[in-house]
Amino acid sequence: xxxxxxxxxxxxxxxxxxxxxxxxxxxxxxxxxxxxxxxxxxxxxxxxxxxxxxxxxxxxxxxxxxxxxxxxxxxxxxxxxxxxxxxxxxxxxxxxxxxxxxxxxxxxxxxxxxxxxxxxxxxxxxxxxxxxxxxxxxxxxxxxxxxxxxxxxxxxxxxxxxxxxxxxxxxxxxxxxxxxxxxxxxxxxxxxxxxxxxxxxxxxxx
Amino acid sequence: xxxxxxxxxxxxxxxxxxxxxxxxxxxxxxxxxxxxxxxxxxxxxxxxxxxxxxxxxxxxxxxxxxxxxxxxxxxxxxxxxxxxxxxxxxxxxxxxxxxxxxxxxxxxxxxxxxxxxxxxxxxxxxxxxxxxxxxxxxxxxxxxxxxxxxxxxxxxxxxxxxxxxxxxxxxxxxxxxxxxxxxxxxxxxxxxxxxxxxxxxxxxxxxxxxxxxxxxxxxxxxxxxxxxxxxxxxxxxxxxxxxxxxxxxxxxxxxxxxxxxxxxxxxxxxxxxxxxxxxxxxxxxxxxxxxxxxxxxxxxxxxxxxxxxxxxxxxxxxxxxxxxxxxxxxxxxxxxxxxxxxxxxxxxxxxxxxxxxxxxxxxxxxxxxxxxxxxxxxxxxxxxxxxxxxxxxxxxxxxxxxxxxxxxxxxxxxxxxxxxxxxxxxxxxxxxxxxxxxxxxxxxxxxxxxxxxxxxxxxxxxxxxxxxxxxxxxxxxxxxxxxxxxxxxxxxxxxxxxxxxxxxxxxxxxxxxxxxxxxxxxxxxxxxxxxxxxxxxxxxxxxxxxxxxxxxxxxxxxxxxxxxxxxxxxxxxxxxxxxxxxxxxxxxxxxxxxxxxxxxxxxxxxxxxxxxxxxxxxxxxx
Numbered sequence: 001x002x003x004x005x006x007x008x009x010x011x012x013x014x015x016x017x018x019x020x021x022x023x024x025x026x027x028x029x030x031x032x033x034x035x036x037x038x039x040x041x042x043x044x045x046x047x048x049x050x051x052x053x054x055x056x057x058x059x060x061x062x063x064x065x066x067x068x069x070x071x072x073x074x075x076x077x078x079x080x081x082x083x084x085x086x087x088x089x090x091x092x093x094x095x096x097x098x099x100x101x102x103x104x105x106x107x108x109x110x111x112x113x114x115x116x117x118x119x120x121x122x123x124x125x126x127x128x129x130x131x132x133x134x135x136x137x138x139x140x141x142x143x144x145x146x147x148x149x150x151x152x153x154x155x156x157x158x159x160x161x162x163x164x165x166x167x168x169x170x171x172x173x174x175x176x177x178x179x180x181x182x183x184x185x186x187x188x189x190x191x192x193x194x195x196x197x198x199x200x201x202x203x204x205x206x
Numbered sequence: 207x208x209x210x211x212x213x214x215x216x217x218x219x220x221x222x223x224x225x226x227x228x229x230x231x232x233x234x235x236x237x238x239x240x241x242x243x244x245x246x247x248x249x250x251x252x253x254x255x256x257x258x259x260x261x262x263x264x265x266x267x268x269x270x271x272x273x274x275x276x277x278x279x280x281x282x283x284x285x286x287x288x289x290x291x292x293x294x295x296x297x298x299x300x301x302x303x304x305x306x307x308x309x310x311x312x313x314x315x316x317x318x319x320x321x322x323x324x325x326x327x328x329x330x331x332x333x334x335x336x337x338x339x340x341x342x343x344x345x346x347x348x349x350x351x352x353x354x355x356x357x358x359x360x361x362x363x364x365x366x367x368x369x370x371x372x373x374x375x376x377x378x379x380x381x382x383x384x385x386x387x388x389x390x391x392x393x394x395x396x397x398x399x400x401x402x403x404x405x406x407x408x409x410x411x412x413x414x415x416x417x418x419x420x421x422x423x424x425x426x427x428x429x430x431x432x433x434x435x436x437x438x439x440x441x442x443x444x445x446x447x448x449x450x451x452x453x454x455x456x457x458x459x460x461x462x463x464x465x466x467x468x469x470x471x472x473x474x475x476x477x478x479x480x481x482x483x484x485x486x487x488x489x490x491x492x493x494x495x496x497x498x499x500x501x502x503x504x505x506x507x508x509x510x511x512x513x514x515x516x517x518x519x520x521x522x523x524x525x526x527x528x529x530x531x532x533x534x535x536x537x538x539x540x541x542x543x544x545x546x547x548x549x550x551x552x553x554x555x556x557x558x559x560x561x562x563x564x565x566x567x568x569x570x571x572x573x574x575x576x577x578x579x580x581x582x583x584x585x586x587x588x589x590x591x592x593x594x595x596x597x598x599x600x601x602x603x604x605x606x607x608x609x610x611x612x613x614x615x616x617x618x619x620x621x622x623x624x625x626x627x628x629x630x631x632x633x634x635x636x637x638x639x640x641x642x643x644x645x646x647x648x649x650x651x652x653x654x655x656x657x658x659x660x661x662x663x664x665x666x667x668x669x670x671x672x673x674x675x676x677x678x679x680x681x682x683x684x685x686x687x688x689x690x691x692x693x694x695x696x697x698x699x700x701x702x703x704x705x706x707x708x709x710x711x712x713x714x715x716x717x718x719x720x721x722x723x724x725x726x727x728x729x730x731x732x733x734x735x736x737x738x739x740x741x742x743x744x745x746x747x748x749x750x751x752x753x754x755x756x757x758x759x760x761x762x763x764x765x766x767x768x769x770x771x772x773x774x775x776x777x778x779x780x781x782x783x784x785x786x787x788x789x790x791x792x793x794x795x796x797x798x799x800x801x802x803x804x805x806x807x808x809x810x811x812x813x814x815x816x817x818x819x820x821x822x823x824x825x826x827x828x
Contacts, residue, residue, distance in 0.1 A: 016618050018654060022625030025647055029632035087617060109621040112628035 008123045009053035010034035011080070013043045013069065015061040023056055023085075023115070030116045032123075040069045049078050052130050054103065054122035056115075059086045059093055067097055074101075079129060081122035085110070139199050145187050153180040157193050158200045263295035264288070264490070267309050269320035270300035271383060272413045281319055283500040284476075291493040303382050310334060313481045317490065322352065322515045323384030323525055325475045329512075330526030331585070336475035336509040337491035343503045344435055344463040348510045351473035353434040353466035354390035356454045359422055365429065368397035368455050368467075376401065377409040377418045377427035384515075386415060388525075389468045390431040392518045393455060416440060423450055434466035471518070472510045615661045619654040626651045678824050679715050681755045682706035685748045688722035692730075700733060700742040702726070707749030709756075710824040713800050721793040722746075725759040725817050728790070732763025732815060743814075750823060754802070758818030760809050790817075797821070 010027045012034060014020035020036035027034035037043040040061065047055075055073070057066040064072070070082050081103035086094050094105045103125065104118040146154060149170075156166045163177045170177070190196050266285060270277030277300040289296040301309055303324065309315045310328050318325075318334070328334035345351030358365045365371065371394070378387045381401075394401055401408055409427050411417035418430040419437065437453075440446035453465040462470065476494055478487040494506040519525040626647045633644060685706055693699045726744065733742035743762040750756070794804050802821035809816045 016622070018650060018657075019618055019622045019625075021650065022622040022629070025643075025650075026625045026629040026632070028643075029629035029636070029638075031636070108617050109624050112625065112632070115625075 006051050007033050008127065009048065009051050010119055010123075011043060011047060011053060011055045012036040013040055013055065013061075013066075014038065014058040014085070016058070019058075026112055026115060027056075027119060030119075032119060040064045040072070043069075044072060044076065044078075047073075047078055047080070049080070050130075052123055052126040054081045054083060054119055054126060056083045056085060056119070059084050059097065059105075067093070067100065070097070070100065070102065079126075081125050083115075083118050083122055139188075142188050143200070146184060150180050150184050150187070153177060154184040154188070154196065154200065157181055157184065158197045160193065160197065263297055264292070264317065264486070265297045265299060265315040267299050267301050267306050267315035267318040267320075269303060269306050269318070269324060271303070271379065271386075272415070274300035280502070280504065283502070283504060284319075284494070284497065284506070287497045288490060288493050291496070292489055303380075310479055313479060315479060316482045316486075317476060317478050319474055319476050321384035321474055322472045322512055323388050323519060325477050326512055326515045326519055327525040328477065328479075333480040334477045335480075335487075336477045336512070337487055338476040338494040338506040338508065339510040340473040340476070341505045341507040342473065345473055346460070346462055346470060348507050349472050349514075350462075350470035352385045352389065352471045353457070353462070353464075353468045354385060354387070354393075355432050355434045355437065355465060356390050356393065356429060356467040357419070357422060357432065357437070357451045358429045358454060359425065360450055360452045362428070362452070365454070368393060368399065371397075371429055371454075372399060372404050373406050374428035375407045375409060375426075376405045377411055377421045377430040379413050379415045379418055379432075380410050381408060384471075385433040386418075387431055388518065388522065389471055391522055391524075393468050395521060397455075416446070419446065419451065429454070434462075434468075435464035438464045469514075471514055472512055475509060475512070476506060616658055619658040619661075622654045623651050623658075626654075675716075676712055676714050678710055678712055679718070681709045681711050681713075681718070681757055681821065682748050683708075684713075684715055684718045685722055685746055685757060688719045688726065689746060691719065692723055692726045700730060700744055703743070703745040705745070705747045705749070709748060709750045711755045711800075711821045712824045713821060717796045717800075721796050721819065722757065722759070724790070724793050728817065729759045729761035729763065729815070732761045734763075747818075751820070753823060754820040755823050756818065756820050758805075758816045760814065760816040762809065762811065762814040764814070766806070766815060793819075 010024075010032045012020050012023045012027070014023065014036065015038050017036070017038050020038060024034040024036045035046075037046070040063070043055075055070075057069055059066040061069075066084055073080065073082070082097075082101075084094065084097045084102050084105040086097075086105055086107050094107075097105055103122045106114055106118060143151070143154075152170060153166060156169070161169075163174055163181065167174045167177045185191060185196065188196060188199060190199065266281070266288075268277045268281045278298065281298055285296050285298040299309075299315065306318060306320060306324070307328070310318060310332050317337075318328070319340075320328075325334065325336060329336075339348040340351070341348050342351075356368065356371075365374070378390075381387050391401055394404075399405075407427075409421065411421060415432050415436055418427075418432050419440075421427040422430040437446065437448050437451060441448035453467055455467045457466050457469065476490075478490070495508065497506055499505040520527045630644055630647050633639070686704065689702050689704060693702070726746070729744045730742070733744065743760075745760045746757070747760065748755070748757045790804070797804050797819045800821055802819050804817070804819045806815060806817045808814075
């Protein structure tokens with residue numbers, strides 16, 4: 001059964017409720033699923049870190065500035081890309097935001113296309129980020145299925161050792177090495193020693 | 207968060223714009239006079255150098271009763287000193303009295319040097335103000351410098367004192383002269399003589415003044431009025447035999463080098479015309495004070511007291527006191543014009559012909575009276591127009607200070623409207639035409655348009671030109687309103703603590719509101735720029751204090767050093783990266799125009815500032 005692709009979410013946080021709704025409406029008009037929050041705390045409580053997406057934050061908010069909210073997200077392990085919306089003239093603030101790892105910033109009033117482009121790029125980055133994280137988990141899961149002997153063989157195959165050398169090192173027959181090697185490739189879901197080396201660069205875990 | 211300061215060019219452009227605005231009221235007043243008669247320097251005057259960049263050069267008008275040449279000789283060293291010290295072209299133009307009067311009223315010159323009588327007239331009529339007083343021999347002091355000598359030929363045994371001048375022919379260089387006539391007039395008046403009716407003739411000889419002495423010597427006039435020391439100076443140069451003249455009513459010897467018939471009056475002032483910016487006047491004043499004494503003995507000292515001159519002119523009813531009082535009482539009219547009444551009575555008995563003549567005279571006097579009244583009314587109207595322009599400027603200035611805040615407020619609804627509108631277009635273009643979301647979005651747009659209109663409404667209320675209206679108001683009430691307005695205007699305004707006690711003042715409510723708003727905004731900015739997390743505190747105190755109504759806005763911001771605090775009310779002084787530095791300078795003008803003063807002290811808690819003002823309490827003796 002095909003796993004359902006998660007729908008990317010656009011999270012909008014702005015203390016000006018109407019402005020927040022307008023950003024949501026604009027995002028929806030381009031086909032995104034979007035939600036607006038006026039309170040940073042409510043957003044932090046709701047946000048789903050497993051979903052791809054992005055956060056669109058107002059820089060100037062009374063209780064918690066956009067920058068502080070981004071820091072709060074990062075320390076809570078929420079890796080969503082952040083797009084800042086700044087008032088006119090907040091250039092220095094924007095520079096600071098970019099330094100701290102913001103994905104993009106837009107000066108109010110902004111062109112709709114600029115916002116939509118920024119959202120699209122941020123969501124793509126988020127998806128790539130999640131996919132990479134997902135692959136890493138998969139590799140770890142598969143590696144955990146190998147027996148201790150198979151792991152010894154796998155490490156050596158990934159380093160490019162011929163079967164004969166492995167057999168000598170582990171004091172087993174060539175034939176046994178060949179059997180382990182076949183199991184390792186099967187369990188790790190790859191077809192060649194080169195592919196295996198890609199999955200297990202350097203010293204593999206475990 | 208600090209932002210980069212305004213680029214220098216933009217700041218310069220702003221100050222130029224402000225200078226133009228400040229100059230505007232003067233230009234306003236100048237217009238009628240300029241149409242009536244362009245002020246012309248007297249014919250003999252050296253042609254002033256045409257300076258294309260009029261803004262950069264300063265023009266000094268010099269009263270030149272003895273002709274342009276001697277005026278230039280007298281004032282050229284001063285001109286040269288100013289040009290060198292201020293590093294800008296300074297032009298000296300000579301004027302006779304009427305054309306100097308026109309030049310001042312038209313704002314055609316920036317400064318003038320003239321006798322104290324003329325100065326006092328310009329002070330009252332056109333807001334001229336003295337920045338230095340001449341300090342030159344033979345004055346006893348700058349305040350005791352000028353006097354007149356009333357002379358007869360030494361052999362005139364029939365004239366022993368001033369009283370004997372009744373019915374005589376009296377010569378003067380010109381009746382508009384101060385030292386050469388008006389000062390002596392004061393003594394005539396004290397002796398019970400009115401030169402306008404008690405002398406057989408008043409012979410005006412024109413300049414140079416020695417013509418007066420020539421006439422007296424020749425016997426074509428019985429007496430003459432000259433500046434004290436003229437006889438001594440001419441005698442010293444061997445041009446005159448002093449023993450041929452006798453000075454009437456000589457003042458007791460008091461160290462003054464010359465014989466004189468009158469008390470001593472202040473010397474010539476160096477005065478600034480109203481349109482000149484305060485800092486220019488200040489620079490010129492300090493340059494004058496620093497000027498070393500010239501070989502001719504000319505130096506400048508701090509401006510002296512011209513009250514004696516005011517008193518003299520008031521006594522005589524001339525100069526600034528010449529205009530008819532708005533509503534002269536019957537008694538005043540009778541005193542002033544009793545002789546018309548007397549003549550009327552005499553001539554009524556004398557016959558029809560005389561009667562007609564009298565009627566004509568009365569008509570003429572009435573016409574003059576009406577003209578004087580009209581002139582006064584015109585002046586009052588001009589002054590009002592000027593005040594309105596100033597008030598408007600003040601409002602615009604404060605508005606400018608609030609502009610960044612208002613820009614943020616307008617930006618929000620505009621950005622919101624833009625997003626919804628473009629969203630609608632995208633929905634429709636994408637074929638998603640379900641009515642519900644589109645209607646919702648359109649409603650959002652109209653609400654935001656109303657929000658923007660509300661912001662504009664508030665600005666318009668401020669910027670509207672309106673005459674200043676002074677009325678008895680409770681300062682506490684005005685303060686409460688300002689606080690409410692402030693909280694409405696600034697989206698994340700801090701809570702404002704208020705300790706308001708009723709204090710009645712006479713003031714323009716809106717202007718006070720603007721000043722208080724400006725103080726609140728400054729306090730808010732100060733607390734906002736704090737680096738640490740101390741909660742922002744803004745407190746407004748209002749109540750009677752030592753005969754005044756006191757209002758102070760206290761913040762717990764970063765405060766200011768003593769040096770910065772002293773400069774706080776100067777135009778264009780600011781410690782804020784985005785500030786223009788105009789708010790407090792304008793507030794100062796508003797408060798001073800209400801007879802009060804601004805203050806800035808360190809806050810009582812030792813942290814932050816207390817900025818506010820004192821106004822006279824309504825009903826308190828001023």
